[in-house]
Amino acid sequence: TQLLEQSPQFLSIQEGENLTVYCNSSSVFSSLQWYRQEPGEGPVLLVTVVTGGEVKKLKRLTFQFGDARKDSSLHITAAQPGDTGLYLCAGLVEETSGSRLTFGEGTQLTVNP
Amino acid sequence: KAGVTQTPRYLIKTRGQQVTLSCSPISGHRSVSWYQQTPGQGLQFLFEYFSETQRNKGNFPGRFSGRQFSNSRSEMNVSTLELGDSALYLCASSLSTVQYFGPGTRLTVT
Numbered sequence: 001t002q003l004l005e006q007s008p009q010f011l012s013i014q015e016g017e018n019l020t021v022y023c024n025s026s027s028v029f030s031s032l033q034w035y036r037q038e039p040g041e042g043p044v045l046l047v048t049v050v051t052g053g054e055v056k057k058l059k060r061l062t063f064q065f066g067d068a069r070k071d072s073s074l075h076i077t078a079a080q081p082g083d084t085g086l087y088l089c090a091g092l093v094e095e096t097s098g099s100r101l102t103f104g105e106g107t108q109l110t111v112n113p
Numbered sequence: 114k115a116g117v118t119q120t121p122r123y124l125i126k127t128r129g130q131q132v133t134l135s136c137s138p139i140s141g142h143r144s145v146s147w148y149q150q151t152p153g154q155g156l157q158f159l160f161e162y163f164s165e166t167q168r169n170k171g172n173f174p175g176r177f178s179g180r181q182f183s184n185s186r187s188e189m190n191v192s193t194l195e196l197g198d199s200a201l202y203l204c205a206s207s208l209s210t211v212q213y214f215g216p217g218t219r220l221t222v223t
Binding site: 042088 | 117146148151154156157158161163168169171187198199203205210213214215216217
């Protein structure tokens with residue numbers, strides 16, 4: 001069973017601060033996806049990283065995939081209240097029978113104005 | 114294109130009852146996956162259907178079952194409900210490896 005550990009579980013910061021969320025595993029994944037979920041809604045995909053060492057930027061969000069494709073990080077610069085939400089990392093495992101996503105437990109981020 | 118829709122959005126059931134949840138995928142998507150989300154366990158994979166066949170299954174008891182119809186719409190059923198089945202049930206459809214989630218069905222078992 002592939003497990004993904006996310007840290008921290010909870011993060012409360014002030015507007016303008018920077019933060020990093022980590023997603024670690026002992027397993028190798030085909031790709032790693034980051035989602036954000038808001039209350040009452042399903043997760044929405046932010047980014048997919050596929051290549052070891054890959055870095056992707058989405059405005060103030062920077063995503064990095066570890067060289068060994070076992071871990072990833074999400075860095076947010078100058079956080080804003082609109083960034084508040086549950087951030088989930090998910091590793092994709094592709095099997096002959098199909099593919100499945102294994103999710104981390106999530107990081108609940110609160111950005112206070 | 115319309116997104117993934119799930120019905121009902123909220124449901125309250127009593128222990129021992131059964132429940133059926135419905136999911137309509139994005140048009141053209143043939144794969145539908147189901148997940149259970151709880152505060153303690155996070156998002157856990159239930160099963161995946163592709164072209165009316167169950168292609169992958171998570172580690173849940175046999176009380177949890179599903180099916181997919183020829184139009185790719187999917188249903189999941191939980192029989193003999195337990196208090197611990199209270200959760201947000203999410204459905205996701207996909208064309209490749211990217212999954213698009215619906216808003217979920219909030220099930221409360223009393």
